[in-house]
Amino acid sequence: MMIRRELPDDLEPIRAVTAAAFRGAEHSAPPVEPGGDPGEATLVSWLREDPGWVPELSLVAVEDGSVVGHVVATRARVDDRPALGLGPLSVHPRRQGAGVGTALMHAVLGAADALGEPLVALLGDPAYYRRFGFVPAQSAGVVAPDASWGDYFQVRTLTSYDGEAGRFHYAAPFDRL
Structure with a gap:
């Protein structure tokens, strides 16, 4: 498996992987169009x-020439300071549980740190994301966009973190879901 930046020819495979990964998932966003792909597939587009798009932080996992996973982090903010919002993280169902998601997470966090980003936030299962150093956002003084998210809204501080605290704001497309 190879992790690399997204290329123009990857757009449709990324959409297909994202749709497959989130189709039927318990906490998937509803389709934007009736009967369409899960909202996460449209969100990436x-x-x-x-x-807020950061091309260096849209990464794919490729096996035997096929995209089997994707992760993206986009520009966000904590109050008026820069941050990143991570997601969606998508792995084709036939490759889930095989380390693809783990490899993508390590790659995107390393790339974000190398770019000098201070903090990455996401909404996801604490049991899964804690292995990557994510903690409940409230413990770092970061307020979730929606209070009902509780400990599912998490942050991971990076090398240039300087105590950023305040309300988190995702890139505008997240508000369309």
Whole structure:
């Protein structure tokens, strides 16, 4: 398996992997169009068109020439300070549990740190994301966009973290779901 930046020819495979990964998932966003792909598949397309898109942080996992996973982090903020929002993280169902998601997470966190980003936030299962150093956002003084998210809204501080605290704001496309 190889992890690399997204290329123009990867757009449709990324959408297919994201749709497959989130189809039927317990906490998936509803389809934007009736009967369409899960909202996460559309979200990735919307994020590409947003000023918060960071091309260096859209990564794919490739096996035998096929995209089997994708992760993206986009520009966000904590109050008026820069941060990143991570997600979606997608792995094709036939490759889930094989380390693809773990490899993508390590790669995107390393890339974000190398770019000098201070903090990454996400909404996800604490039991899964704690292995990557994520903690409940409230413990770092970061307020979730929605209080009902509780400990599912998490942050991971990076090398340039300087105590950023306040309300977290995802890139605008997240608000469209």
